[in-house]
Amino acid sequence: MTVLETIFISSFYLFVALMISIQAHIGLQTLLFGITLPAEALQDTGVRGIRRNYVLLTGGFAVVVGAACFIVTRHQTTSRSFLYWAAAILLLIMMSFFAIRISRMSALRLKAARGWQVAMQTKRAANLVAGRTQGSVLSFWWYSAHVAVMALCIFFVVVRWNAIPQSFATHMGPDGLPDQYTFKSVRTVFMMNLVQALMIVFFAGYNLMICRARTSLDPQDREGSLRKQLKLKKIHSISAWGISLLGIVNIGLLQAVILYGWNLNLLVRCNISFLVLFFLTLIGVLLYLRFRGLDQIRDIPSQEERHWKWLGSIYANPEDPALFVPDRYGFLWTINMANPPGKTVAAAMIAVLVTAILVIMFNFR
Numbered sequence: 001m002t003v004l005e006t007i008f009i010s011s012f013y014l015f016v017a018l019m020i021s022i023q024a025h026i027g028l029q030t031l032l033f034g035i036t037l038p039a040e041a042l043q044d045t046g047v048r049g050i051r052r053n054y055v056l057l058t059g060g061f062a063v064v065v066g067a068a069c070f071i072v073t074r075h076q077t078t079s080r081s082f083l084y085w086a087a088a089i090l091l092l093i094m095m096s097f098f099a100i101r102i103s104r105m106s107a108l109r110l111k112a113a114r115g116w117q118v119a120m121q122t123k124r125a126a127n128l129v130a131g132r133t134q135g136s137v138l139s140f141w142w143y144s145a146h147v148a149v150m151a152l153c154i155f156f157v158v159v160r161w162n163a164i165p166q167s168f169a170t171h172m173g174p175d176g177l178p179d180q181y182t183f184k185s186v187r188t189v190f191m192m193n194l195v196q197a198l199m200i201v202f203f204a205g206y207n208l209m210i211c212r213a214r215t216s217l218d219p220q221d222r223e224g225s226l227r228k229q230l231k232l233k234k235i236h237s238i239s240a241w242g243i244s245l246l247g248i249v250n251i252g253l254l255q256a257v258i259l260y261g262w263n264l265n266l267l268v269r270c271n272i273s274f275l276v277l278f279f280l281t282l283i284g285v286l287l288y289l290r291f292r293g294l295d296q297i298r299d300i301p302s303q304e305e306r307h308w309k310w311l312g313s314i315y316a317n318p319e320d321p322a323l324f325v326p327d328r329y330g331f332l333w334t335i336n337m338a339n340p341p342g343k344t345v346a347a348a349m350i351a352v353l354v355t356a357i358l359v360i361m362f363n364f365r
Contacts, residue, residue, distance in 0.1 A: 009085045010070060011275050016089050017062035018279070020096045024051045024103070026286055028296060031328055033100055034312025035107040036118045036305060046110045054103045061095050100311050136230040137211045137237035143204050146248045150196040153252045157189055157259065164189060164259050191359055192255035196248050198356040203244035205349065210237050213324035213333045232294045236332070239285055246274050309337075 030037050032047060033054075041047055069088040073081035157164070166184045182188050210233050218225035253270055256262045289295040307317040308328060315325060316338040323342060327334040335342045 009082065010066065011272055013062075013066055013069070013085055013089060013092075015275055015279055017059070017066065017092060019282075020092060021055050021058045021062070022286075024054045026295065027328065030118075032107040033103040034305065034308055034328060035104060035111060037107075037111065038116050038118050041114070041116055044110075044114070046114070047107075050103055050106045050110065053106075054099055057099045057102070058092075058096055061099075062092055065091060097311065104311060136215075136233040137207055138234075138241055140204060140207070142241055143200060143207070146196075146200045146203075146245055149245070149248050149252060150193055150200065153196065153255055154190070154193050157193070157255075160260065161189075168258055168261075189259065192251050192258075194359055195356050196251050198352050198359075199244060199247055199251070202349065202352045202356075203240055205352075206240055207237055209324050209333060209335075209345075210240075213326070214322035216326065228292075228294055232289070235285060235289070235294075239281060243278055243281070246277070250274055 024033070029042055030039060032050060037047065065088050069084050073084050076084065164184055167182065168184065213233070215226060215229045215233075217229075250267075250270060253262070253267050257264055257267045286295075304317075305312070307315060307320075309316055312328065313334075315327075315334050315336050317336060318338040320336055320339070323336055323339045323345070324333050325336055326332075335346050337343060337346065
């Protein structure tokens with residue numbers, strides 16, 4: 001791989017590693033890896049130790065795997081290097097599940113040893129339609145910008161069809177020169193536009209998910225908590241829109257590099273800039289939510305631990321009418337898998353992502 005390609009893929013790996021490591025410090029402070037704790041436990045040294053140990057375990061593993069992958073891929077072809085780094089990311093994700101399981105068991109033992117009891121609130125208040133009627137998210141018209149970018153890419157392909165070579169490079173060797181080609185066809189030429197369309201569908205669906213997610217209300221301050229929830233939704237809607245638009249543009253640049261021979265370094269530099277901007281935006285949003293207390297809003301109907309399965313990450317409550325509820329682990333939303341349409345929605349979102357990956361793999365294999 002070239003130096004810029006190495007910087008890009010290692011930066012992406014570092015970004016994934018950081019996201020995995022910091023999840024112990026985002027979301028509800030009174031929630032320790034899915035285990036509910038009383039407010040007085042926040043300053044307990046044992047609680048801090050569990051969070052610290054998780055960061056050290058995942059961070060140390062990420063450093064070792066990343067260093068090994070960097071050494072192995074220095075003189076490999078681009079395609080083979082990407083496979084190694086993809087395997088490293090997959091291994092890191094699997095390791096994070098192992099670390100979460102250990103941390104949850106430690107949290108349960110600590111809670112039992114300290115004798116902490118958390119009284120469940122019985123007075124509940126929620127609004128299932130506030131987000132739909134009070135403009136809590138960006139309208140779907142905002143995604144016309146994404147469609148315009150995709151349409152522009154398709155327009156250039158059609159106009160310059162005869163100028164596109166009969167075979168074009170899809171992989172680069174360690175010397176920065178092409179080492180694998182694919183033949184020109186409607187399928188291979190428009191493949192990136194299909195990926196763009198799938199991305200638009202996915203993020204527009206996520207925007208709809210935010211809109212229709214239950215708005216939790218504090219029984220003691222209904223109006224104040226409603227304003228906070230609507231503001232939280234708007235922040236996430238804007239962030240998802242901006243990130244997805246950058247992704248659509250980035251795919252368009254990749255298409256131009258492949259079909260028109262644009263400088264690959266331009267794409268790599270844009271990717272690096274995209275990752276840096278994305279990470280800074282994400283950190284900025286997290287800090288803003290924490291300082292404003294927007295990430296500490298409880299969704300009372302979904303707080304009972306018995307409704308959270310598989311390391312506390314999947315919500316299944318047949319008594320809850322809401323399809324989308326706040327996620328306990330992070331600062332996003334999740335699907336109520338016990339709600340009849342829940343499994344269908346989850347399957348559709350996974351199918352869109354898997355299809356986008358398979359389209360790239362089968363066209364550029």
